[in-house]
């Protein structure tokens with residue numbers, strides 16, 4: 587958190603420069619090696635940092651903010667060196683920590699104004715900015731109430747607002763959907779995407795739920811046991827498999843009737859939640875016609891036929907040292923890593 591306008595970094599960062607770059611970053615806590623020889627490059631937009639609990643996501647963020655000193659390796663944030671220029675970095679970067687850090691007796695409004703002042707904003711500007719960001723994150727009248735009485739969703743919004751109050755160029759959001767119910771999680775993910783796209787602030791957002799990062803991120807970095815497992819555009823993770831997803835009207839019985847009929851017609855398919863996952867059919871096979879005819883013969887309405895996509899979970903299944911079984915659940919937590927002895 588900090589107060590100087592973002593212009594301070596403009597002479598350092600030019601178009602195409604990385605927002606974050608690390609080289610051989612290692613964090614050895616003694617009992618655990620949290621990061622090992624990590625080389626990552628993060629650009630603008632929304633970057634999802636994904637990995638199981640303990641994969642090293644929070645450690646990486648804390649190192650980039652200058653809150654932890656790495657055992658070895660180097661990194662820059664917005665062109666500034668983390669070892670010697672962390673004050674400049676904190677001025678231009680917002681941070682939403684993972685854990686609850688809100689004083690219960692203070693209102694979100696007073697809290698965000700206070701942090702704006704701490705970042706160096708004049709009082710009137712801090713009040714104005716706080717009102718703006720609290721509105722953007724969706725805290726209305728309740729912003730004048732003590733935060734101790736807030737729901738988890740409201741607390742997450744207050745934490746997000748304080749990360750934005752000083753108009754940063756980059757925000758680190760550590761597990762912003764933690765503890766939220768599905769509706770509140772969707773709202774938070776929409777907000778994350780707006781911050782990256784409508785507000786033009788680079789976002790690094792962590793989650794152990796792979797499916798949700800797939801929805802909001804332009805790029806995804808996958809950490810596993812402190813090592814980089816994969817980094818690429820989200821679209822590359824989601825390349826088509828050649829398979830299809832089918833949905834029919836009705837309940838699970840209707841879905842199962844459709845699975846049975848398609849299987850009897852020689853296609854390989856299985857229930858996937860309320861939908862049906864269909865394996866790729868041989869080239870030239872009139873698969874769409876067959877699906878339509880099968881649904882018609884069962885008197886079932888077809889809701890949709892869509893391309894199946896590779897899921898982020900499959901990245902973990904692809905890694906060389908695992909025999910892990912990719913789960914069907916989109917929001918399946920990533921596998922835990924082995925702690926180093």
Ligand SMILES: Nc1ncnc2c1ncn2[C@@H]1O[C@H](COP(=O)(O)OP(=O)(O)OP(=O)(O)O)[C@@H](O)[C@H]1O
Pocket residue numbers: 615618619620637638639640641642643644645646684761794925
């Ligand atoms: N201060 C510390 N001292 C010792 N070990 C630590 C410390 N901080 C983190 N660790 C260990 O380092 C590893 C990585 O932790 P980290 O918090 O970075 O993971 P994470 O991917 O953010 O997961 P989570 O979401 O559970 O925090 C874990 O094994 C954790 O126990």
